[in-house]
Each structure stands twice: as C-alpha cells, then as structure tokens.
Amino acid sequence: MTSDPAPVANAAPHLLDVRNLATRFATAEGCVQAVDGVSFHIDEGETLGLVGESGCGKSVTSLSVMRLIPTPPGEITDGSVLFEGTDLQTLSEREMRRVRGGSIGMIFQEPMTSLNPVLTIGRQITEALGIHLDLNKGAARNRAIEILARVGLPDPASRFSDYPHHLSGGQRQRVMIAMAISCNPKLLIADEATTALDVTIQAQILELLQSLCEELRMALLIITHNLGVVARYAQRVAVMYAGKIIETGAADEIYTTPRHPYTKALLSSVPRLDAITTTRLTSIEGEIPDLVNLPEGCAFAPRCRWVVDRCRVESPELGPSGGSHTAACWEQDRIDHDRLAELQQS
Amino acid sequence: MTGESRHADGERAAASSPDGPTLSVRDLQVHFPITSGFLIRRQTGAVKAVDGVTFDIAPGETLGLVGESGSGKTTTGRAILQLQRPTAGSVEFRGVELTSISAKKMRPFRSEMQIIFQDPYGSLNPRMSAGRIIGEPLTVHGLGGDQDQRLERVAELLKRVGMNPAMMGRYPHEFSGGQRQRIGIARALAGAPSFIVCDEPVSALDVSIQAQILNLLSDLQTEFNISYLFIAHDLSVVRHISDRVAVMYLGKIMEMATSVELYENPMHPYTRALMSAVPIPDPALERQRERIVLAGDIPSPINPPSGCVFRTRCPIATDECGEVLPDLVDHGGGHQVACIKV
Ligand SMILES: Nc1ncnc2c1ncn2[C@@H]1O[C@H](COP(=O)(O)OP(=O)(O)OP(=O)(O)O)[C@@H](O)[C@H]1O
Ligand SMILES: Nc1ncnc2c1ncn2[C@@H]1O[C@H](COP(=O)(O)OP(=O)(O)OP(=O)(O)O)[C@@H](O)[C@H]1O
Ligand SMILES: [Mg+2]
Ligand SMILES: [Mg+2]
Numbered sequence: 001m002t003s004d005p006a007p008v009a010n011a012a013p014h015l016l017d018v019r020n021l022a023t024r025f026a027t028a029e030g031c032v033q034a035v036d037g038v039s040f041h042i043d044e045g046e047t048l049g050l051v052g053e054s055g056c057g058k059s060v061t062s063l064s065v066m067r068l069i070p071t072p073p074g075e076i077t078d079g080s081v082l083f084e085g086t087d088l089q090t091l092s093e094r095e096m097r098r099v100r101g102g103s104i105g106m107i108f109q110e111p112m113t114s115l116n117p118v119l120t121i122g123r124q125i126t127e128a129l130g131i132h133l134d135l136n137k138g139a140a141r142n143r144a145i146e147i148l149a150r151v152g153l154p155d156p157a158s159r160f161s162d163y164p165h166h167l168s169g170g171q172r173q174r175v176m177i178a179m180a181i182s183c184n185p186k187l188l189i190a191d192e193a194t195t196a197l198d199v200t201i202q203a204q205i206l207e208l209l210q211s212l213c214e215e216l217r218m219a220l221l222i223i224t225h226n227l228g229v230v231a232r233y234a235q236r237v238a239v240m241y242a243g244k245i246i247e248t249g250a251a252d253e254i255y256t257t258p259r260h261p262y263t264k265a266l267l268s269s270v271p272r273l274d275a276i277t278t279t280r281l282t283s284i285e286g287e288i289p290d291l292v293n294l295p296e297g298c299a300f301a302p303r304c305r306w307v308v309d310r311c312r313v314e315s316p317e318l319g320p321s322g323g324s325h326t327a328a329c330w331e332q333d334r335i336d337h338d339r340l341a342e343l344q345q346s
Numbered sequence: 347m348t349g350e351s352r353h354a355d356g357e358r359a360a361a362s363s364p365d366g367p368t369l370s371v372r373d374l375q376v377h378f379p380i381t382s383g384f385l386i387r388r389q390t391g392a393v394k395a396v397d398g399v400t401f402d403i404a405p406g407e408t409l410g411l412v413g414e415s416g417s418g419k420t421t422t423g424r425a426i427l428q429l430q431r432p433t434a435g436s437v438e439f440r441g442v443e444l445t446s447i448s449a450k451k452m453r454p455f456r457s458e459m460q461i462i463f464q465d466p467y468g469s470l471n472p473r474m475s476a477g478r479i480i481g482e483p484l485t486v487h488g489l490g491g492d493q494d495q496r497l498e499r500v501a502e503l504l505k506r507v508g509m510n511p512a513m514m515g516r517y518p519h520e521f522s523g524g525q526r527q528r529i530g531i532a533r534a535l536a537g538a539p540s541f542i543v544c545d546e547p548v549s550a551l552d553v554s555i556q557a558q559i560l561n562l563l564s565d566l567q568t569e570f571n572i573s574y575l576f577i578a579h580d581l582s583v584v585r586h587i588s589d590r591v592a593v594m595y596l597g598k599i600m601e602m603a604t605s606v607e608l609y610e611n612p613m614h615p616y617t618r619a620l621m622s623a624v625p626i627p628d629p630a631l632e633r634q635r636e637r638i639v640l641a642g643d644i645p646s647p648i649n650p651p652s653g654c655v656f657r658t659r660c661p662i663a664t665d666e667c668g669e670v671l672p673d674l675v676d677h678g679g680g681h682q683v684a685c686i687k688v
Contacts, residue, residue: 053552053553053554054552152641152642154642154643168643170415170643171643198414198415198579198644199414199579199581199620199623199624200414200619200620200623200639200640201643202623203622203623203637203639203640204639204640204641207637207639225552225553226625227553227627228582228624228625228626228627228632229625230627231625231626231627231628231629231631231632232625232626232629232632233625251629252629252630255627255628255629255630256630265554266553266554267627269553269554269556269557270553270556270557270582270627271557271560271582271583271585271586271587272582272586272626272627272628273581273582273585273609273621273624273626274609274626274628274631275585275586280561280564281557281560281561281586282557283554283557283558283561284554284557284558285558287522287524287525287555288522288552288554288555
C-alpha cells in the first residue's frame with residue numbers, strides 16, 4: 001500500500017522519495033513500531049523539516065534511509081527509499097557505503113559516537129575525501145582545511161592533527177558537519193545537528209548549510225524538535241507523532257493554518273520570542289504515548305480536544321487539506337472551521 | 347549592604363517594594379583556581395566563572411538569567427545558595443548576609459532557598475521512592491510533624507504539582523521526564539521556600555511537557571509569592587517566564603532590563619546578536635528578520651579578552667573596547683547596559 005500512486009518512471013523524479021517506510025524494534029517490553037508507514041520526498045536544493053517530540057521516530061526514519069538500523073533488534077519491514085531513482089534498499093552493502101558520506105551526507109545526533117576517537121580529525125576527513133572524491137593526499141589535506149575553516153573551526157590548519165577529545169562539544173559538532181559536507185553531498189541529513197550548541201553557533205552552522213543549499217543546490221533534511229529552526233530554514237515541513245507523519249505541506253501553510261490538532265497544539269505550546277503578552281501557555285495535557293502500547297485508532301486521540309468516537313477505533317491516513325498540504329485527522333475540516341470562527345470573533 | 351555599590355543605582359527600581367528585595371547580590375565573584383605542577387601544585391591562574399555580578403530580586407519576582415554555555419549562570423545560582431563559596435562580593439537574603447555565615451546559621455535558609463535542576467533524573471536519588479524524596483526536606487528541616495502529617499503533606503504536594511498521590515511509592519525510573527521534573531518541584535516546595543533557583547528546569551523536556559511545567563511554575567509563584575532566579579539558554583522561554591532578564595557573557599552581566607524592554611529595545615550588541623539568532627516559529631516573519639551572525643566561539647574564561655569581554659566577537663568593537671572595562675550603566679527605567687558604544 002503506497003500513499004503516492006504515481007508510477008516512478010514518468011513522474012518528475014524526486015531526489016529522495018521515501019515511500020511507506022516501516023521500521024520496528026524487538027524489545028523486552030514488546031515490539032516497537034518506531035516508523036509506521038512514512039512517506040515523504042525532497043527535491044534538489046530544497047529543505048524539508050522533519051519535526052516532532054522525543055521518541056516519535058525522527059532518527060529511526062533517517063537511519064532507515066541510510067540503512068543504519070542495527071539488525072537485530074531493528075528491522076525495516078516495508079517500503080522503499082528511492083534516491084535519484086534507485087531504491088537504496090536493493091543496493092549491496094558495498095554500494096551503500098559509497099552512498100553514505102558521498103552523495104548523501106549525514107550529521108548524527110551524537111557527535112562523539114560518530115567520530116573515531118583514535119584518529120585525528122584531519123585523517124577522518126581526508127579518508128572520506130580519498131574514498132569519495134578520489135583526491136590525492138595533498139589535495140585532500142587542502143580541501144579538509146578549507147572545509148574546517150568554512151564551518152568556523154578556529155585555526156583549522158593546526159587543528160588538523162588534533163584528536164576528537166581535544167575539542168569542545170561545539171567544535172566536535174563542527175567537525176562532524178565538515179565531514180558530512182566534505183564530499184559535496186546532493187542530500188544532507190542533519191539530525192538535531194545543532195541542538196546541543198549555543199544559539200549563536202547554531203545560527204552560524206545553519207546559515208552555512210543554507211548557503212550550501214543555495215550555491216550547490218544541495219537538498220537538506222533538517223530533523224529537529226525546534227519549530228523555530230524549521231520555520232527559518234525549511235520550505236516544507238513534515239510533523240511526526242508516534243511513528244507516523246501526521247501533517248505535511250509548505251511551511252507557511254503548516255504554521256499559519258495547521259490542520260492536525262497535534263500540530264496546532266504544538267505550535268501554541270511553545271513560548272515565542274516575539275510574544276506580546278506573557279500569558280499562560282496552551283499546554284497539551286497528558287504524555288507522549290508509549291510505542292509498545294499504542295492506543296487503537298489515532299495515537300493522538302487520548303490527548304485531543306476534538307476527539308470523536310471514530311478516532312478511537314480507526315487510524316486516519318494523510319488526507320488532502322488543500323494544495324500540497326495533507327493531514328491525518330478525521331476531523332480536520334471541523335478544526336479548520338473552528339479556526340475560522342475564532343478568527344472572525346477576534 | 348556590604349561590598350561595592352558601584353552598580354547600585356539601577357537596582358533601585360527593582361528594590362522599591364516596601365520590604366526590600368528578597369535577594370541582593372553585589373559584585374559577586376567566583377574564581378576557580380587552576381593549579382599545575384606534579385609534586386608541588388601551584389595556582390597558575392583562575393577561571394573567572396562569575397566576575398562582578400550585581401542584581402536584586404523582589405518578592406514574587408522572576409529574574410531570568412540567559413547566556414551561552416559556560417557564561418557562569420549555574421555558578422551564579424550555586425554561589426547565591428552558598429553551595430559554592432563566592433570568592434568575593436555579597437549575597438543578602440532578606441537582609442541577612444550569607445557569604446560570611448556559618449554552616450549552622452545557614453541551615454534555616456536551606457529550606458527557604460531551593461533549587462530545581464535541569465536533569466531531574468540525575469538529581470533524584472534512584473533508590474528512594476517519590477514519597478521519600480519529597481518528604482525528606484520535611485524531616486531534615488523538622489517541618490513535617492508526625493508520620494501521618496508528613497504523608498498527608500507529601501500527598502498534598504504531589505497533587506499541587508499535578509500528580510496522583512497514589513504514585514508516591516514509585517521510583518524515579520518509573521516516571522517520565524516531565525513527571526520527574528514535577529517531583530523535583532514538589533521536593534523544592536516542601537521546604538516552603540521564598541526563593542528558588544530554577545537551573546534550566548525545562549531544557550531537557552519536550553515542548554508539550556515544557557509548557558505544562560512553565561505553567562506550573564507560574565501558578566506556584568502566584569500562589570506562594572516565590573521569587574525565582576530562572577536560568578536558561580533559551581531566550582524564548584526566559585522572555586515568557588521572567589519579569590526582568592539579565593544577559594550574561596563570560597561571567598559578566600552585559601545587559602539587564604524588564605523582559606518587555608529587553609526584547610523590544612535590546613541595546614547591547616551581544617543581546618542583539620543573541621536575539622537575532624533565536625528563530626521564531628513563523629516562516630513569514632522569519633523571512634523579514636534581521637540576522638546578525640557572530641563569528642567564532644565564546645573565548646576561554648581562563649584568559650578572557652581585555653577590556654570588554656565581548657569585543658572579540660563584537661560587530662561594532664573598536665580599539666578602545668580593548669582598553670576600557672565597560673560599567674553596567676543605567677539608561678533609564680532600570681535598563682542597564684555594559685557597552686561604551688551605547
Ligand atoms: N535500537 C533500538 N532498540 C529499541 N528501540 C529503539 C531503538 N532505537 C530507537 N528505538 C525506539 O524507537 C522510537 C523512535 O526513536 P527515535 O530515536 O527515532 O526518536 P526521535 O524522534 O529521534 O527522538 P529524539 O527527539 O529524542 O531524538 C523510540 O520509541 C525509541 O525508543
Ligand atoms: N568546579 C569548577 N571548577 C573549575 N571550573 C568550573 C567549575 N564549575 C564551573 N567552572 C567553569 O566556570 C565557567 C562557568 O560555568 P557554569 O557552569 O556556571 O556555566 P553555565 O552558564 O551554567 O553554562 P551551561 O549553559 O553550559 O550550563 C565555565 O567555564 C566552567 O568550565
Ligand atoms: Mg532523534
Ligand atoms: Mg549551567
């Protein structure tokens with residue numbers, strides 16, 4: 001069952017086209033369906049923001065795309081990941097290694113686990129350059145220093161022979177970013193790449209990534225729980241909740257006319273720098289659901305203001321909300337109607 | 347009031363409540379010695395974690411403390427609570443000077459001045475039930491009465507922070523992050539505090555849970571007239587919760603004003619850059635906003651720049667900034683700025 005019925009061959013192919021992806025983990029408590037039928041696409045030069053709260057499946061989605069799910073306990077059970085028209089799931093492990101760090105770069109959530117502690121940072125970058133760009137030693141060294149300078153690492157030439165533990169957390173994260181962009185990837189996946197950094201450093205890094213998208217037509221998948229970052233940098237947004245994308249569309253539409261009650265609630269629960277009054281925040285009652293014991297029907301139903309009987313038995317698919325905007329909610333028309341009524345009142 | 351009062355003028359507005367401020371901090375300094383040498387350890391320098399911080403907090407008021415990692419926010423909070431002995435300066439709590447007080451005389455203040463931590467998991471004893479964690483301050487400070495009264499009080503506190511008293515017997519690992527933070531808040535409330543240092547209390551929480559905790563903290567403040575020092579690196583959160591905000595950089599306050607004034611009229615180049623770096627969840631607005639991107643990292647506090655500590659990253663710094671140490675000057679209405687260019 002694919003939610004996008006267009007055949008691969010004749011539609012203008014997306015750079016990355018993920019269809020109906022499903023990934024689960026076997027755990028002591030039971031089976032965790034971490035990603036449950038996720039579809040999205042990204043075009044050249046475009047930035048997609050994948051947002052959602054902790055545990056909703058953002059990282060597992062990106063690791064599944066890169067085929068980095070530890071198996072066991074994890075397993076991709078369904079779906080396809082088309083990159084430039086080729087299903088990455090059909091590649092051999094050797095072919096996949098050329099894709100990783102080559103045409104698809106990735107910045108992981110945990111910098112320390114993805115840098116090799118016994119190799120100098122220079123060596124780690126030049127190694128990747130050797131594999132993917134076929135540069136000789138001197139050229140690779142020059143390119144590595146140039147990229148380290150670009151990500152704002154102070155004094156890159158002398159930092160070249162440092163080991164990861166010599167660097168601060170923020171500097172390590174910049175090295176990770178340098179590695180990920182060193183081979184001019186067509187797609188960069190940035191999983192909470194700047195979350196641990198100070199806002200001024202976050203701004204430096206994200207401005208750099210944005211300029212790479214503009215100059216080199218690089219596509220960017222920003223994974224974050226920060227709704228502000230997505231508003232600033234992404235053209236399109238996909239909102240995840242409990243393993244599913246529950247709303248997606250152009251950023252402007254999602255932020256101004258959210259159709260899914262979760263998106264709506266999420267947006268009104270964050271304090272804004274530009275808020276005029278400091279009144280109470282609209283909080284979402286209850287907790288994020290446990291993926292092992294998901295309720296029947298819509299996973300958001302237990303916390304939803306608009307819940308009706310149907311929501312508790314039948315899980316909604318993404319349905320049209322106008323243009324490219326889709327939301328997985330039975331009651332989305334009523335929610336939109338309520339929003340318009342509220343607008344008229346005020 | 348002891349210590350320096352060079353900056354005191356701008357503080358009057360905040361201190362204007364009839365009973366005076368709950369907390370008065372004057373020229374607070376915390377320097378950590380750096381030692382070296384193999385057999386004979388010698389002090390070879392100091393980390394100036396907090397370097398001349400002055401502010402007041404009125405009863406029922408929230409002062410937000412923002413700044414990048416390592417700017418000295420946590421150390422300021424710990425020094426106020428005397429969990430870290432200040433190197434110099436004065437901390438007066440309800441008129442009593444705490445920096446020179448004995449551990450014994452400090453004890454009654456320990457229940458009145460509380461702290462809530464960022465990592466609710468790390469700060470809760472994993473081998474104690476929620477009930478014991480919350481009840482312990484009652485026992486320690488002799489506030490609890492007999493066993494039954496204590497249990498009743500714990501149940502009441504759990505209810506007050508939005509939890510089911512039946513959960514009293516559970517252990518920290520059986521709770522979600524948001525619930526653990528509620529337990530941390532209940533424990534702080536047990537001592538009937540009039541002042542709480544909230545050190546990044548919502549930074550580790552998901553946005554939907556963050557809103558619940560921020561609302562809870564506001565409600566408790568209104569109900570019990572508690573003063574907060576609210577430490578966070580998230581400016582949006584700080585703006586939301588605070589009456590006034592102080593912006594720290596390398597151990598110093600760069601700017602301080604009411605929260606509305608600071609966000610509408612930031613004067614210090616660092617505050618301006620910091621605010622422009624915070625994205626607002628509104629794509630249309632974001633397309634129009636000015637972006638000031640600061641180069642480089644925050645310098646090492648071991649060897650801070652001369653003059654203004656921000657000058658190495660400052661877009662408007664001149665040679666003069668390396669020579670003059672800017673004072674925190676009042677620009678009207680308690681809006682204080684430490685910059686010779688404004
Ligand atoms: N190796 C694993 N074994 C078992 N469960 C896993 C494993 N990796 C992830 N999960 C589960 O899959 C779900 C989705 O996790 P994921 O890491 O994708 O969340 P996320 O959206 O990236 O959250 P965060 O914002 O905290 O990074 C979670 O419930 C998590 O516990
Ligand atoms: N016990 C200590 N010994 C030596 N240096 C310390 C000690 N505690 C803190 N420091 C240093 O003092 C400076 C200020 O640290 P502090 O923890 O107060 O910063 P912070 O503003 O709370 O940062 P963060 O946002 O990362 O929590 C840092 O440079 C830190 O390394
Ligand atoms: Mg993740
Ligand atoms: Mg701190």
